Amino acid sequence: NPGVEEKILEELDRVVITQTVGESGEEQGIFSSIEELNKMVYLHGAISETLRLYPSVPNEPKQSMEADVLPSGHAVGKNTRILVSIYSMGRMEEVWGKDWMEFKPERWISERTEGNNIINDAYKFAAFLAGPRSCPGRKIAFMQLKNIASCVLRRYKIVVVDDHPVLPLPSIMMFMKYGLKVRVLSRKPENK
Numbered sequence: 001n002p003g004v005e006e007k008i009l010e011e012l013d014r015v016v017i018t019q020t021v022g023e024s025g026e027e028q029g030i031f032s033s034i035e036e037l038n039k040m041v042y043l044h045g046a047i048s049e050t051l052r053l054y055p056s057v058p059n060e061p062k063q064s065m066e067a068d069v070l071p072s073g074h075a076v077g078k079n080t081r082i083l084v085s086i087y088s089m090g091r092m093e094e095v096w097g098k099d100w101m102e103f104k105p106e107r108w109i110s111e112r113t114e115g116n117n118i119i120n121d122a123y124k125f126a127a128f129l130a131g132p133r134s135c136p137g138r139k140i141a142f143m144q145l146k147n148i149a150s151c152v153l154r155r156y157k158i159v160v161v162d163d164h165p166v167l168p169l170p171s172i173m174m175f176m177k178y179g180l181k182v183r184v185l186s187r188k189p190e191n192k
């Protein structure tokens with residue numbers, strides 16, 4: 001998605017100062033500070049959007065302890081197995097609107113609040129699940145993903161090989177059916 005890539009790079013150019021350039025012109029592999037990571041709002045939206053469409057845990061089995069009625073009106077008996085499809089939830093028009101198929105980091109960014117302006121509703125975006133047993137590693141995961149994406153994208157351009165089929169292989173974890181064949185190009189000025 002070249003448009004999104006360009007916006008991420010613009011944001012990183014504005015925000016990142018700790019990943020400095022060495023004497024040889026090579027960037028040093030220094031990770032970003034927490035302050036810098038918090039300012040990577042567009043990148044945060046892009047990662048959220050990726051996890052909305054391709055959640056690492058696509059399905060989540062649960063079991064009821066008591067009979068209950070779900071907010072949807074569905075009655076559930078005692079000791080009944082329920083499969084929550086996180087993958088499907090990320091693609092529902094009722095939840096995300098008519099443009100659910102579009103990769104839009106902007107949908108995560110609220111203009112109403114400054115600073116911490118990422119929309120964060122676990123019951124809508126269930127990639128880390130919601131409630132008391134939701135993922136306690138969510139913040140660390142975002143910190144790691146933003147740091148790695150920032151280091152890689154500032155140094156390299158990743159181009160998917162033409163006609164490579166990009167298909168999910170759902171299992172307990174989400175894998176890529178045929179892997180992802182890419183070309184890795186250096187972003188050194190002479191390669192641009």
Ligand code: HEM
Nearest residue numbers: 055056057060127128129132133134135136137138140141
């Ligand atoms: C993109 C990255 C990640 C995703 C999408 C993710 C997603 C999830 C999900 C869906 C669950 C609920 C599983 C279940 O109840 O069956 C979970 C649980 C958990 N996650 Fe993550 N996770 C991520 C990264 C991490 C990291 C980096 C850590 C630790 C540093 C972590 C630690 C845990 C732990 C300890 C639980 C079990 C919580 C409990 O059972 O109460 N996760 N994660």
